[in-house]
Amino acid sequence: MSSTIGPTWAKDAVKFSERSDEELLLDYRQHGDRRSFEELVHRYERELFTYLRRYLGSAEMAEDAFQQTFLQVHLKCEQYEAGRKVRPWLYTVATNQAIDAQRRNRRHRMASLDRRVGNEGEAAAGALVDMLVHEEPGPTEVLESTERREFVQDVVDRLPEALKQVVVLVYYQGLKYREAAEVLDIPVGTVKSRLHAAIQKLYELITPTRLPQ
Amino acid sequence: MSHPVEEQLLGYAIGALDDSEREQIEEGLKNDPWLRRELASVRERLKPLETSAVVFDPPPGLAERACQLVAMQAAAESARRARPSISALPAPVGWLSQTRWPDLVMAIGVGLAASLLLLPAVRSNRFSAQLAACQDNLRKVGFALQSYSQRHGGFFPLVPSQGRLAVAGIYAPMLLRGGFLTESQTVVCPGSGLNDAARFRVPSLDELEKAAQDDLPRLLCAMGGSYGYCLGHLRNGVYEGTRNRQRPCFALVSDAPSPDRPGHQSRNHGGRGQNVLFEDGHVSFLTCSKPCNLFDDIFVNDNGLVAAGLHEDDAVIGPSDASPLVSLKVGR
Numbered sequence: 001m002s003s004t005i006g007p008t009w010a011k012d013a014v015k016f017s018e019r020s021d022e023e024l025l026l027d028y029r030q031h032g033d034r035r036s037f038e039e040l041v042h043r044y045e046r047e048l049f050t051y052l053r054r055y056l057g058s059a060e061m062a063e064d065a066f067q068q069t070f071l072q073v074h075l076k077c078e079q080y081e082a083g084r085k086v087r088p089w090l091y092t093v094a095t096n097q098a099i100d101a102q103r104r105n106r107r108h109r110m111a112s113l114d115r116r117v118g119n120e121g122e123a124a125a126g127a128l129v130d131m132l133v134h135e136e137p138g139p140t141e142v143l144e145s146t147e148r149r150e151f152v153q154d155v156v157d158r159l160p161e162a163l164k165q166v167v168v169l170v171y172y173q174g175l176k177y178r179e180a181a182e183v184l185d186i187p188v189g190t191v192k193s194r195l196h197a198a199i200q201k202l203y204e205l206i207t208p209t210r211l212p213q
Numbered sequence: 214m215s216h217p218v219e220e221q222l223l224g225y226a227i228g229a230l231d232d233s234e235r236e237q238i239e240e241g242l243k244n245d246p247w248l249r250r251e252l253a254s255v256r257e258r259l260k261p262l263e264t265s266a267v268v269f270d271p272p273p274g275l276a277e278r279a280c281q282l283v284a285m286q287a288a289a290e291s292a293r294r295a296r297p298s299i300s301a302l303p304a305p306v307g308w309l310s311q312t313r314w315p316d317l318v319m320a321i322g323v324g325l326a327a328s329l330l331l332l333p334a335v336r337s338n339r340f341s342a343q344l345a346a347c348q349d350n351l352r353k354v355g356f357a358l359q360s361y362s363q364r365h366g367g368f369f370p371l372v373p374s375q376g377r378l379a380v381a382g383i384y385a386p387m388l389l390r391g392g393f394l395t396e397s398q399t400v401v402c403p404g405s406g407l408n409d410a411a412r413f414r415v416p417s418l419d420e421l422e423k424a425a426q427d428d429l430p431r432l433l434c435a436m437g438g439s440y441g442y443c444l445g446h447l448r449n450g451v452y453e454g455t456r457n458r459q460r461p462c463f464a465l466v467s468d469a470p471s472p473d474r475p476g477h478q479s480r481n482h483g484g485r486g487q488n489v490l491f492e493d494g495h496v497s498f499l500t501c502s503k504p505c506n507l508f509d510d511i512f513v514n515d516n517g518l519v520a521a522g523l524h525e526d527d528a529v530i531g532p533s534d535a536s537p538l539v540s541l542k543v544g545r
Contacts, residue, residue, distance in 0.1 A: 032287075034280075034284070037280065037283065038276075038280050041276045041280055042276045046270070046271055049269060062269075063272055064341075066271070066275060067279045067341070070279040070280075070283055071279075071286060071341070071342065071345050072345065072349075074283045074286060074287065075345065075346065100496070100497060103495070103497040104497060148265075149264045152262060152265035156262075156265065170224075170227065170229050171259075171262065171266075172265075172266060174228060174229075176230065177224055177231075180229075192221075195229075196216055199258055199259065199262075200258065202262060203258040203261060206262075
């Protein structure tokens, strides 16, 4: 008996790992196949956790948002439109969970009181100017790569939300312009201009005074 | 200010372009020295970010915990659908008769210990699942309200200022009658006591109009489901409905407030807070009744009363049977 079960399971495992994201999600939606769902969760574990961790700046909040993301995938899988890519859809769900998590976090709310609300992308320049007067460690203290990484991450974190979103999605997570536009529900041109503005500002803020040439 | 060439080169440098756009840039780079210099400049600007492009290791077992949470949610859903009666379950007579008492005591002890260890985690996961399902409901209500406002000159359902049906809960029968909501269960929070009433149904407007005077208070309390709704506001002494202005801090619907509790905190999620649907469509779980600043309380107006707001931005969510002030002129 066991000799027949073993190869079947192994075959199944290969079968699931070879399936596309879209096939897995549709299979779960139509047949409720738990293994399809689990394959999808494992497939995106590292990628989405990294995204949420970077977005929220906290491993604990990211862990919670990750679980809530897949709970929402379960609850809303009927809303997924067959024929579209799953990856941007997952990022949309994860982004919504991250936004909700931020709103739940009182500390974040208090810290955000002086940020621009509404169309933040267009208001970015003014908010970024404020960052120039923020006191940061001097150049000698950021020579260590870890410190340098944390410094850059800190500067990215303090970008206005609209700019930070595109930097995280496109630069760090490697989404195409088109996919990021789909995730954020904004025009592709807006993604391009926000990323361009964000990279320019980050370069100006990080390079001249902070890092040795 | 638009920088189309730089934006495309930036996308090329980090792999954000579609295939056709990428090929176009590559073609240009072959023949255009200026474009190559620009690309080098773009890459230079990206260098400071390179050190921060790291992958974070997820905590051990994260995927398993997420799967477990979803499995529990799915099990709760199917149990809710099935609801078998206890008497239908087979009695474990044979098993019990063959078990020795010491084994039984040991098994009970192990079971109790396991329960004590697992109960907090199970409760926490159950709380999270109910919270998420409630937020899902509120998003559906939000979508229905947005559709309603589009068809009614930008206004959300108006709570009448006087008459038999002048209560906050009127929003639910109005949305159902217009087909903006399709089922009563959408206005039932899974974390509320009402969730146990599997047969809960929002009464229709006809039923409410024809209800006997004795039945009416009960119907008014129940018709909003387990959610409260925005009571409208005063403008120059005239009562008005709420106009849809997509405000991110204006609360429209929430877990029903409990006026007898401190801060009117809702009972729906064990008294730990309430999910709130805002006018721009987002839903948040709030542990207090002041979402955006320390002055605007969503459960009372600026005078501290559960009644119509005192101005256009004074959001007040009342429980199903709460009325805006009576004897007011009604505007729209």
